[in-house]
Amino acid sequence: MNISGNTIFIPGATSGIGLALAVELQARGNTVIVGGRRAELLERIAAEQPGIDTVQIDTTDAASIDSAAKEVLAKHPDLNVIVTMAGIMRIEDWHRPESFLASAEAVLTTNVLGPIRLIAAFIEHLQAQPDATIITVSSGLAFAPLKVTPSYNASKAAIHMLSESIRLQLADTTVKIVELEPPAVRTSLLPGQENSEFAMPLDEFVAEVVALLEAQPDAKEIQVERVKFLRYGEARGDYDQVVQTLNAADPHGK
Template identity: 80%
Template sequence: MNISGNTIFIPGSTSGIGLALALALKDKGNTVIVGGRRTELLERIAAEHPGIDTVRIDTADPVSIEAAAKEVLARHPDLNVLVAMAGIMKVEDWHTPESFLTSAESVVTTNLLGPIRLIAAFIEHLRARPDATIVTVSSGLAFTPLKVTPSYNATKAGIHLLSESLRLQLADTSVRVTELVPPAVRTALLPGQEESEFAMPLEDFTAEVIALLETQPDAKEIQVERVKFLRYSEVRGDYDQAVATLNAADPHGN
């Protein structure tokens, strides 16, 4: 995608990576719409960052997605970029179903069904635009798993192959599919992650992503240098070592 001149909707961006990218993309000359569940956060973002529009959306709720899509397109008919940012991560113990089933279902609903429903709500509009982009968000854990987050790993692996498949299907349209592949970043995705030395500082991650978008506008995947240890472990032939290193260095997912 081009780095400027877009109208971009980023559901799930009231904090963390989503908000940081929303602000950085606004600074690059884009119109940005931030989406989220909590009205008070949306109001604060709108007050603190004039020029950013906000829309309430719960990406775990298909009715909310449909309503938000109509609202966004009514206010921003020139929308040409959808960033399916929303996601949750939960530590799970799969020894008994009582320990993990509810958690796993909520992770799958948000991380996998959420982006699918978002894309379904916007795809006809995006196909009608002369130059459009869908940005999906997977994870380095789609390629090298963290033991304590099985459902998260699985949904992000699903997002990776969904992205690959959509790129093939939409090759005959004006819609590009770009996959953002983050490493662990210092956000509140898990308790303690904001202070984790293992995780990449949010400011560094955001700056590197923006630089990659500027220099590689046609990239299929946006990979900061930090994520390549996980992304290419199987390609390098050291997958088992990478899994052991990841889980020994960061057993709680931080």
């Protein structure tokens, strides 16, 4: 995708990576719409970030997605980029169903069904644009598992394969599929992660992502250097060592 001149909708961007990316993309000459569940956070963003539009959306609710999509497209008929940012991460213990079942259902609803429903809500509009992009958000943990977050790992592996698959199907359209693959980043995705020494500083991550988008407009995957340890363990032949290192180092890894 081009780094400027777009109209971009980022649901799940009231904090963390999503908000930081929204601010940077708006500064690069894009029209940006931020979506989130909490009205008070959206109001604060609108006050603190003039020029960024906001819309209330709950990506776990199909009706909310449909309503928000109609609102966004009515206000911004030139929308040509969506970033399926919304996601949750939960620590789970799979020894007993009461310790993981509800968590797993919530994670998969948010992290897998949410992006699928978002794409469904916008795909016909995007195909009518001369140049459009869907940015999906997986994780380094799609490629190497963190022991304490099984459902999150699985959800991000699903997003990776979904991205690969729909890229093939949409090759005959104007819609590009770009997969963003974060490493651990200093956000509140897990308790304490925003202060984790193992996680990448948020501003450094977003700066590198935007630089990669600018330098590689035809990229299929956006990978900062720090995620490649996880992303390519199997290809390098050191997958078992990657998994061991990951799980020995950081209980808050993304």
